[in-house]
Amino acid sequence: MAEQTGRAGAEKTVAFTFDGEPVTGRLGEPLAVALVRAGYINLARSPKFHRPRGPSCLRGGCDGCVLRVDGVPNVLSCLEPVRDGVRVESQNSALTRRFDPLRGADFTFPNGFNHHDFLAGIPIAEDLLAAFARKVAGLGHLPTEPGSVREATVETTDVLVVGSGPFGLAAARAAASAGLQSIVVDDAVAPGGVLRAFPARDPRAAYLHPAPKDLRVGATVVGIYDPDGKPRALLLARDRGASLIYPKWFVFATGNHDATIPCGDEDRPGVFSARAAGILVEAGVVLQEPVLVAPRGATELGRSVAERLGITVIEKGVSEVLGLSEVRGVSFEDGTTLSAKTVIVDVPPAPAHELLAEAGFAVVLGEAGFLPAGNSLVSRRNCFLAIGGANGRALGEVAATEAALDRIFSEASVVDEGAEEKNSPGDGEHIKHTK
Ligand code: FES
Numbered sequence: 001m002a003e004q005t006g007r008a009g010a011e012k013t014v015a016f017t018f019d020g021e022p023v024t025g026r027l028g029e030p031l032a033v034a035l036v037r038a039g040y041i042n043l044a045r046s047p048k049f050h051r052p053r054g055p056s057c058l059r060g061g062c063d064g065c066v067l068r069v070d071g072v073p074n075v076l077s078c079l080e081p082v083r084d085g086v087r088v089e090s091q092n093s094a095l096t097r098r099f100d101p102l103r104g105a106d107f108t109f110p111n112g113f114n115h116h117d118f119l120a121g122i123p124i125a126e127d128l129l130a131a132f133a134r135k136v137a138g139l140g141h142l143p144t145e146p147g148s149v150r151e152a153t154v155e156t157t158d159v160l161v162v163g164s165g166p167f168g169l170a171a172a173r174a175a176a177s178a179g180l181q182s183i184v185v186d187d188a189v190a191p192g193g194v195l196r197a198f199p200a201r202d203p204r205a206a207y208l209h210p211a212p213k214d215l216r217v218g219a220t221v222v223g224i225y226d227p228d229g230k231p232r233a234l235l236l237a238r239d240r241g242a243s244l245i246y247p248k249w250f251v252f253a254t255g256n257h258d259a260t261i262p263c264g265d266e267d268r269p270g271v272f273s274a275r276a277a278g279i280l281v282e283a284g285v286v287l288q289e290p291v292l293v294a295p296r297g298a299t300e301l302g303r304s305v306a307e308r309l310g311i312t313v314i315e316k317g318v319s320e321v322l323g324l325s326e327v328r329g330v331s332f333e334d335g336t337t338l339s340a341k342t343v344i345v346d347v348p349p350a351p352a353h354e355l356l357a358e359a360g361f362a363v364v365l366g367e368a369g370f371l372p373a374g375n376s377l378v379s380r381r382n383c384f385l386a387i388g389g390a391n392g393r394a395l396g397e398v399a400a401t402e403a404a405l406d407r408i409f410s411e412a413s414v415v416d417e418g419a420e421e422k423n424s425p426g427d428g429e430h431i432k433h434t435k
Contacts, residue, residue, distance in 0.1 A: 014084040019097065025082035029283060030189050032058060032065040032078040035088075037285045042269040042325045043067060043077070045092040047139045048115070049106035052097070052325045054269025057258045058276040060187055064267070066139070067091060072147075073140030081189045081218070091140045098325065102136065151241035157183045157214075159409070160234055160247035162221055162355060164212075165193020166204060166395060167388025168253035170402035172212035175249075178409035183245060184212045185219040185236055193255050194395070197278025198304060207398055224250075224358055232383075249383050249412070251405070252356050256349030256389035257369075261295055264320035266345070270327030274302040274346040281308050287342040291330060293318050294346040300395075302346030313346070314338075351390045359384045368392060378404045 011026040018040060025034025032055040035043060042052045044066060055065035058078040068089040069075040077088070090097040115133065119125045158180035161171045168184055169191065175182040190196065192208055222235040225244070234250065236243045258273035260266050272280070272287075278301060280287060291314060292298075292306045298313040306313045317333035321343055329339040350369030357363050361381050363370040371392045372379035377400055379386040385408070387393065387401050 014082060016082065016084070016086040016088060018088045019090055023088075026283075027084065028081045028189060030058065030078045031067070031069070031080045031082055031086070031088060033280060033283045033285065034082050035077065036280060037283065042097055044090045044097055045094075045100050045103075046267075047092055047137070049109075049112075050092065050094065050100045050102040051106050051267065052103075052269050053267070054271075054326070056260075056267075056271055056276060057273050058279050059258065061257050064269070068140060071143050071145060073143065079187050079189065079218070079220075094136070152243070153241070154233075154244045154246070155183075156246045157181050158247065159183075159249045159251060160245055161185070161212075161251045161253055162234075163193065163253035163255055163388070163390075164188070164191035164215060164217065165253060165255050165388065166195055166207040166398045167255075167393070167401055168193070168251070169207060169212065170398050171251045171253055171385075171387060171405055172215075173210075174402050174405035175409055176212075177406055178413050180249075180409055180413060181214075182212060183214045183216065183247070185216045185221065187220045188217055190217060191215060193253075194275055194301065194389075196282065197275045197301060198282075199308065200282065202304075204395060204398070221355060224355070247383075249385060249409070250359065251385045251387060252359065252390055253388045254352040254355055254390040257352050258345075259347045259350050259369075261293070261318050261345055261347060263318040265323070266318075266321055268321045268323050268327050268343075269325065270323065270341055271321055271343045271345060274299065274305050274344055275349075277305045277342075277344040278308075281305065287344075289339065289341040290344055291338055291340040291342070292344040292346055293330065296347055299346055299348060302344075305344060305346070349389065351392055353390060356384075356386050356390060361386060366392070377401055378408065380408075 013024050014027045015022060015024050018035060023038045041054045044053045046053055053064045055078055056062040060076050060079045065077040066074050067077045068091050069080055070087050093100045094102040119129045159175040159182040161168045161182055161184040164184050164186035172182045172184050195204060219236050219238045222237050224232055224234050226232045231246055233244045233246045236245060258275055290309050290311055292302060292311055293314045294302050295317045297315055302313060318330055319333050320331045321327055322329040322331060327341055327343050329337055330343050331337040348368060351371050353363050353370040356372055362373040364373050372386050379391050
């Protein structure tokens with residue numbers, strides 16, 4: 001895919017390799033974005049049927065971009081920054097990512113098969129199949145070199161915000177205005193969340209400023225733990241090591257997952273969510289022969305992407321994404337077809353509720369997906385607060401959410417202990433700093 005102008009026009013360009021072929025990308029941008037810009041859409045193969053895989057969401061939610069990076073398997077390349085000289089390889093191909101004879105299983109068993117039962121009880125065939133399965137099973141190969149020992153730290157803070165989208169950054173601002181210290185973490189390569197998919201000139205880009213003092217991107221939340229009963233801690237993994245963080249308040253601003261459409265072959269490389277398409281456009285990637293389908297009506301983001309691409313939103317039900325290793329077209333429920341090399345799927349997203357459920361929120365299934373019970377601007381459970389998309393709120397509610405958090409944090413900093421509300425990290429007895 002050729003390059004066009006975008007918000008990231010002036011970054012430094014560096015070189016790396018993909019399956020031994022030279023590629024250039026912008027230093028620090030997601031590897032998956034650089035690969036799509038360079039024309040690599042089909043990146044790897046699925047573990048069982050060896051179907052072609054490509055990036056679809058660009059937010060760590062679909063696993064279509066999983067690659068081997070500098071010998072480390074199963075790296076989500078949409079969350080991995082481009083570095084000079086990095087060695088990137090496709091995974092799970094029997095021969096090459098373009099030609100994989102094991103794809104035959106996909107055609108032979110179009111309705112799938114249970115590999116636990118397949119040929120079971122048939123002498124010789126059963127043993128041969130088991131030996132073969134042991135050879136090809138699994139996702140990626142273990143690193144050839146052992147990893148280095150990395151730093152482990154224990155930290156405390158007033159407010160720990162998960163998610164650096166518009167709501168997460170609003171939470172950090174509210175904490176700062178109440179005189180509280182905060183740490184903001186995100187697994188993406190850059191802050192902004194869904195705003196990265198909107199044009200840089202969008203007035204809501206103002207939500208991104210000022211940047212929090214302690215912003216940690218490329219940081220994955222492993223889980224929430226209560227090693228000693230109370231208080232609870234969050235384990236964070238980063239390239240440089242791990243941190244166990246004890247906050248007084250947890251704020252979950254985990255946003256939304258990109259939903260897809262229930263149609264045939266919607267996993268074909270070349271199918272992108274509206275968010276992913278917006279990020280690619282803003283990164284200066286030209287999407288080849290795009291169509292944008294919105295079977296339930298266009299979202300604000302979908303309309304914005306269509307406008308930037310100069311295409312019409314198609315509000316029809318999709319029956320199948322056509323193609324082989326990559327998209328070649330789309331067929332609709334009304335029997336019509338369109339040729340396309342890029343299919344952009346615009347459907348309402350689903351709240352990213354998983355960490356909320358782990359934190360003990362009661363979540364209920366609504367039309368959009370699982371949400372915290374109740375319908376408050378800020379859902380609360382003791383020291384846990386859920387805001388933004390994960391709490392079912394729309395982008396237009398950032399300012400109101402910030403004001404609500406401002407009140408909560410201001411009251412908390414006056415009332416002090418608030419033992420019922422806050423996660424008190426205690427007297428430090430269990431807070432040991434280790435390297
Ligand atoms: S997980 Fe990387 S593109 Fe979806």
